[in-house]
Amino acid sequence: GEDVEQSLFLSVREGDSSVINCTYTDSSSTYLYWYKQEPGAGLQLLTYIFSNMDMKQDQRLTVLLNKKDKHLSLRIADTQTGDSAIYFCAESSDGNNRKLIWGLGTSLAVNP
Amino acid sequence: DARVTQTPRHKVTEMGQEVTMRCQPILGHNTVFWYRQTMMQGLELLAYFRNRAPLDDSGMPKDRFSAEMPDATLATLKIQPSEPRDSAVYFCASGHITETQYFGPGTRLLVL
Numbered sequence: 001g002e003d004v005e006q007s008l009f010l011s012v013r014e015g016d017s018s019v020i021n022c023t024y025t026d027s028s029s030t031y032l033y034w035y036k037q038e039p040g041a042g043l044q045l046l047t048y049i050f051s052n053m054d055m056k057q058d059q060r061l062t063v064l065l066n067k068k069d070k071h072l073s074l075r076i077a078d079t080q081t082g083d084s085a086i087y088f089c090a091e092s093s094d095g096n097n098r099k100l101i102w103g104l105g106t107s108l109a110v111n112p
Numbered sequence: 113d114a115r116v117t118q119t120p121r122h123k124v125t126e127m128g129q130e131v132t133m134r135c136q137p138i139l140g141h142n143t144v145f146w147y148r149q150t151m152m153q154g155l156e157l158l159a160y161f162r163n164r165a166p167l168d169d170s171g172m173p174k175d176r177f178s179a180e181m182p183d184a185t186l187a188t189l190k191i192q193p194s195e196p197r198d199s200a201v202y203f204c205a206s207g208h209i210t211e212t213q214y215f216g217p218g219t220r221l222l223v224l
Binding site: 031033035041042043044045048088099100102104105 | 116154155157160168203205212213214215216217218
């Protein structure tokens, strides 16, 4: 079945760039998503990319999509302590039913 | 600022008791999802609805869990009887045209 994989942990220094990686298996995905979960909170949509794009930039966030390798990345420029959270990658497995397949999340720790 | 709301935010109960969690999706959204999040299993899809009809509840233990949408503004998730292994954070999310899902703040359930 469909699967989404992410590394579990990432630690960076404040001010550096963070790159969170994700691989997926479903080649028919229409959208790919990045969600952020802060401690004790729900998941917040950060950004998404349509499968016919290879890059999307939104302020400090850059999403890169390599469809051939089924690889998605999220780059956070000038990482701040407020960016410390768990970041989930998700891909749409069935456009009609709008069901998402989720990774386990990458816990980003930003050190001052 | 439209948001998904969930009640209660926290629930502590004893094993064997009935638990009812409620969700109000964003007005106009026609798809509602119930997720469970634990440290061990990550984010699991329990059930989801489109236009109030259940599309998939294969992720839900049928013997004790039930999910309904009495109307377009209310979704419920019930556990009867509850067990300690049901302790988790339960999230509701809603969506509309695209696969983008908007999450509520979650119900933190502890079954003693």
